[in-house]
Amino acid sequence: MANIGVFVCWCGSNIAQTVDVVAVAKAASEFKDVVYSVDYKYMCSSPGQNMMIDAIKQHNLDGVVIASCSPRMHESTFRSAAVLAGFNPYMVEMANLREHCSWVHDNREEATKKAIELVRMIVAKVARNAPLNKIYVPVTKRALVIGGGIAGIQAALDIANGGVEVIMVEKEPSIGGHMSQLDETFPTLDCSQCILTPRMVEVATHKNITLYAYSEVDSVEGFVGNFKVKIKRKAKCVIEELCTGCGLCTQKCPVGKKGEVMNEFEVGMAPRPAIYIPFPQAVPNIPVIDRENCTYFKTGKCGVCAKVCVAKAIDFNQKDEIVEEEVGAIIVATGYDLYPKDSYGEYGYGKFKDVISGLEFERMVSASGPTKGKVLRPSNGKPPKNVVFIKCVGSRDEKHGISYCSKICCMYTAKHAMLLHHKCPGAKAYIFYMDIRATGKGYEEFVKRAMEEEGAVYIRGRVSRIYKRKDHLVVVGADTLTGKPVEVEADLVVLATAIIAKDGADKLAQILKISYDTHNFYNEAHPKLRPVETNTAGIFLAGCCQAPKDIPDSVSQGSAAASKALALFSKKELEREPLISRVNEEFCVGCLACQPVCPYNAIEEKEIRDRKGNLIKKVAHINEGLCMGCGACAVTCRSGCIILEGFTNNQIFEQINTFENLISKFEPTPEETVAKK
Amino acid sequence: MKYAYFPGCSLHSTALEYGESTKEICRKIGIELQEIKDWNCCGATPAHQTNRYLATALPLRNIAKAEKMGMDMVIPCAACFSRSKFAQYAVEKDDEFRKKIIDAVGLPYEGKIKIKHLLQVIAEDLGLEAIKKKVIKPLTGLNVACYYGCLLVRPPEVTHFEDAEEPQIMENLVKAMGAEAVDWAFKTECCGASFAISNAEAMMRLTGRVIGDAILNDCDCIMVACPLCHANLDMRQQQINDAYGTNFNIPIFYFTELLGIACGIPLEELKIGCHLTDPFTILKAKQLC
Numbered sequence: 024m025a026n027i028g029v030f031v032c033w034c035g036s037n038i039a040q041t042v043d044v045v046a047v048a049k050a051a052s053e054f055k056d057v058v059y060s061v062d063y064k065y066m067c068s069s070p071g072q073n074m075m076i077d078a079i080k081q082h083n084l085d086g087v088v089i090a091s092c093s094p095r096m097h098e099s100t101f102r103s104a105a106v107l108a109g110f111n112p113y114m115v116e117m118a119n120l121r122e123h124c125s126w127v128h129d130n131r132e133e134a135t136k137k138a139i140e141l142v143r144m145i146v147a148k149v150a151r152n153a154p155l156n157k158i159y160v161p162v163t164k165r166a167l168v169i170g171g172g173i174a175g176i177q178a179a180l181d182i183a184n185g186g187v188e189v190i191m192v193e194k195e196p197s198i199g200g201h202m203s204q205l206d207e208t209f210p211t212l213d214c215s216q217c218i219l220t221p222r223m224v225e226v227a228t229h230k231n232i233t234l235y236a237y238s239e240v241d242s243v244e245g246f247v248g249n250f251k252v253k254i255k256r257k258a259k260c261v262i263e264e265l266c267t268g269c270g271l272c273t274q275k276c277p278v279g280k281k282g283e284v285m286n287e288f289e290v291g292m293a294p295r296p297a298i299y300i301p302f303p304q305a306v307p308n309i310p311v312i313d314r315e316n317c318t319y320f321k322t323g324k325c326g327v328c329a330k331v332c333v334a335k336a337i338d339f340n341q342k343d344e345i346v347e348e349e350v351g352a353i354i355v356a357t358g359y360d361l362y363p364k365d366s367y368g369e370y371g372y373g374k375f376k377d378v379i380s381g382l383e384f385e386r387m388v389s390a391s392g393p394t395k396g397k398v399l400r401p402s403n404g405k406p407p408k409n410v411v412f413i414k415c416v417g418s419r420d421e422k423h424g425i426s427y428c429s430k431i432c433c434m435y436t437a438k439h440a441m442l443l444h445h446k447c448p449g450a451k452a453y454i455f456y457m458d459i460r461a462t463g464k465g466y467e468e469f470v471k472r473a474m475e476e477e478g479a480v481y482i483r484g485r486v487s488r489i490y491k492r493k494d495h496l497v498v499v500g501a502d503t504l505t506g507k508p509v510e511v512e513a514d515l516v517v518l519a520t521a522i523i524a525k526d527g528a529d530k531l532a533q534i535l536k537i538s539y540d541t542h543n544f545y546n547e548a549h550p551k552l553r554p555v556e557t558n559t560a561g562i563f564l565a566g567c568c569q570a571p572k573d574i575p576d577s578v579s580q581g582s583a584a585a586s587k588a589l590a591l592f593s594k595k596e597l598e599r600e601p602l603i604s605r606v607n608e609e610f611c612v613g614c615l616a617c618q619p620v621c622p623y624n625a626i627e628e629k630e631i632r633d634r635k636g637n638l639i640k641k642v643a644h645i646n647e648g649l650c651m652g653c654g655a656c657a658v659t660c661r662s663g664c665i666i667l668e669g670f671t672n673n674q675i676f677e678q679i680n681t682f683e684n685l686i687s688k689f690e691p692t693p694e695e696t697v698a699k700k
Numbered sequence: 701m702k703y704a705y706f707p708g709c710s711l712h713s714t715a716l717e718y719g720e721s722t723k724e725i726c727r728k729i730g731i732e733l734q735e736i737k738d739w740n741c742c743g744a745t746p747a748h749q750t751n752r753y754l755a756t757a758l759p760l761r762n763i764a765k766a767e768k769m770g771m772d773m774v775i776p777c778a779a780c781f782s783r784s785k786f787a788q789y790a791v792e793k794d795d796e797f798r799k800k801i802i803d804a805v806g807l808p809y810e811g812k813i814k815i816k817h818l819l820q821v822i823a824e825d826l827g828l829e830a831i832k833k834k835v836i837k838p839l840t841g842l843n844v845a846c847y848y849g850c851l852l853v854r855p856p857e858v859t860h861f862e863d864a865e866e867p868q869i870m871e872n873l874v875k876a877m878g879a880e881a882v883d884w885a886f887k888t889e890c891c892g893a894s895f896a897i898s899n900a901e902a903m904m905r906l907t908g909r910v911i912g913d914a915i916l917n918d919c920d921c922i923m924v925a926c927p928l929c930h931a932n933l934d935m936r937q938q939q940i941n942d943a944y945g946t947n948f949n950i951p952i953f954y955f956t957e958l959l960g961i962a963c964g965i966p967l968e969e970l971k972i973g974c975h976l977t978d979p980f981t982i983l984k985a986k987q988l989c
Contacts, residue, residue, distance in 0.1 A: 367865075368863050368865050368866020369865035369866055422856075488865075488885065490884075490885025490886075490913070491885070492885075492916070497885070
């Protein structure tokens with residue numbers, strides 16, 4: 024005989040409007056095992072929780088049913104409150120009267136009936152609940168950061184400075200990401216490289232950070248606190264320990280002189296050799312051989328780099344190598360790509376040399392870029408007079424591009440107009456825009472400055488076509504403020520192409536078992552309250568892999584993700600929910616039919632031996648750390664010896680029986696059926 | 701390859717040469733056209749300017765007839781193509797409207813056939829490789845500006861044409877004929893269409909801009925796939941010259957005519973003599989007649 028308390032929540036008017044909560048509480052008071060039943064406006068509020076705690080003590084309850092919302096948000100709230108009352112939290116269960124009832128029905132009478140039955144079923148279950156205790160698993164105090172852009176760098180440094188080891192994996196030969204390609208940054212116009220490179224060097228020299236550049240995550244197994252990661256280190260064909268970074272090999276390499284291989288870092292605006300360091304400030308400052316374009320790998324002849332290398336650091340026989348690391352937390356900071364070049368045929372990107380992307384313009388104005396910081400027309404190498412900037416190329420274009428706003432283009436286009444004004448005196452900037460979204464600190468003032476002090480002409484409207492007329496481009500668009508079509512003769516056109524998810528983001532998500540949206544951006548656990556966590560415990564997000572964002576936001580998120588990881592590492596052991604499967608070893612016959620159905624590889628064979636070491640039998644054993652409590656094994660087990668804690672057969676069948684009794688009430692009796700005939 | 705052929709009013713009258721060249725070239729390259737019996741006008745601009753039901757019911761009657769023939773429908777006129785595609789699209793999305801229209805048409809309609817422009821049938825169904833094999837007189841050295849106009853490609857969700865802003869189907873066909881396709885800016889701009897009647901000034905400005913840009917990009921002729929585009933571009937050059945002091949004298953061909961020449965069909969059978977702007981000088985210069 025149990026003592027169960029039922030607490031019916033109004034949820035303001037969310038439930039009370041459609042469900043007669045007073046009637047539900049009254050009906051519940053009549054249920055078997057229920058000794059106390061009450062309704063209250065907000066059960067999740069502090070007085071509501073105290074009400075539950077007081078009732079537990081006063082009425083000597085041994086089971087609690089909260090009839091309110093979905094357990095997703097507040098189950099943990101009530102279970103934590105129960106712990107304060109010295110009550111086993113797993114004796115508290117929720118009946119979902121909101122998502123499963125009041126929000127989806129409008130007939131008050133019927134909804135109230137349904138609510139009563141929902142409560143009845145949960146009461147039947149709770150009467151058969153057993154107190155459970157949390158499981159504790161060890162934590163590997165080491166973090167993996169995937170991606171060495173500014174978000175990943177920030178996260179890695181914060182964790183490393185917190186005294187925890189970090190492994191950073193970067194796909195490219197150097198860390199730095201897109202930020203290292205930028206010239207000056209909005210809204211302060213501080214030099215991107217000047218603020219970034221010290222951080223890059225710090226990553227390389229930090230005693231707590233191991234950097235795997237030119238590497239990719241191959242596989243991830245395990246669970247929060249205990250991940251096993253395989254990292255593929257692509258062959259650089261350069262022995263890192265020997266290389267001094269002198270760069271002689273890159274100068275002597277015969278490839279790239281005719282522009283047959285273009286430098287990815289320069290967005291294809293300058294050639295690079297087959298053995299290369301992407302940019303002078305690269306970290307690590309060690310070249311890699313691009314095996315696809317290297318003459319030696321193509322023909323077996325050449326080897327000039329090996330001949331000139333004084334340190335004897337070139338090793339053509341190097342192979343890709345897999346290293347295994349154990350980590351407790353993973354931070355994903357894989358960044359973004361830009362909307363493909365040729366997708367707007369009417370803008371002639373790829374067809375007209377003088378139509379370039381924002382990132383190409385960024386390299387152009389950079390002092391270390393292919394034009395040494397001069398704005399020049401790619402077609403003839405002369406400075407432009409009129410430059411047209413087009414915003415939202417791909418962004419906010421459901422028909423042709425993507426539906427979302429790329430967030431940074433309004434700001435960097437204003438910055439580009441200023442940089443043009445500074446570096447190319449006399450040149451005029453025309454900016455076609457839809458809206459100006461300048462919502463950060465100092466952003467609005469920055470855009471205003473571009474308009475009022477730096478002479479940028481803003482035209483509100485879209486561009487329909489760009490075509491070539493003699494030596495210049497004609498940009499045809501609409502000025503929606505005057506309602507007239509406009510044509511601007513341009514020498515250079517800069518397209519603010521949209522931010523899209525990194526190529527291969529979906530594949531990495533599948534490796535990590537984290538979810539992603541239709542645009543392949545990674546999903547945060549809660550859009551407001553858990554912005555850097557994923558739904559997979561122990562995996563956190565930072566930067567543009569989650570959604571487009573600027574540098575300050577990426578850095579904030581990097582730090583936030585780091586603090587989440589550090590919080591995880593601050594515990595000796597991790598608490599896990601005890602709602603997992605258990606094997607009754609007395610009945611288990613060791614058939615292991617459960618093993619192949621387990622999606623988490625949590626079931627292994629265990630030998631039971633007597634004191635003398637003689638094998639008595641083999642049974643299935645469930646790894647507490649890996650089991651996620653899905654219950655697949657429990658339903659597969661032929662001898663019924665696996666139970667899922669918190670959802671035992673006894674509990675579930677009683678719930679179903681309670682519901683069946685209800686149905687039988689509505690079904691006609693045999694007599695009634697006969698009478699009808 | 702059999703298709704239910706819908707010529708529309710123009711191809712029997714003002715665009716006779718388009719109709720004749722369509723028949724000739726289809727016969728030559730092995731596309732069998734079966735003209736829909738008792739077809740009616742697609743309604744064109746007058747219908748869709750006045751009444752949505754009429755604008756849908758008129759073309760749907762033709763489609764229902766084609767459906768009964770059990771063949772996909774081919775239409776050479778861009779405007780008829782557009783109206784027919786629109787009709788199919790309109791009844792697809794709205795069941796109530798569909799019932800009303802079918803009721804008005806009085807014929808069964810299930811929406812199971814495809815409507816294609818003749819360009820699609822030639823370049824996609826038959827294929828460019830097959831075309832190349834049929835070309836016996838390559839149009840070597842002829843620089844062609846391909847003009848799509850607006851109705852052929854837009855709106856993309858209705859016409860299902862490739863890229864509406866930068867289509868390539870005509871360019872690819874031109875290359876298959878052995879000619880050169882020039883790159884120009886106004887290939888999908890409007891010619892002014894039926895404004896030629898109500899507001900000639902507007903038409904002249906638009907058509908003038910199209911022809912001007914084509915000439916600026918060193919073309920020998922402009923190739924079209926629409927009777928109305930042809931009418932404006934071919935017939936109005938003198939009028940535009942008078943109004944703006946330009947000096948346009950550029951031949952305008954239907955793609956069926958150029959393909960016909962490339963496949964060795966005699967010019968008389970293609971009825972090229974119907975053009976107002978002299979087409980022969982350039983053909984002679986390129987030794988094509």
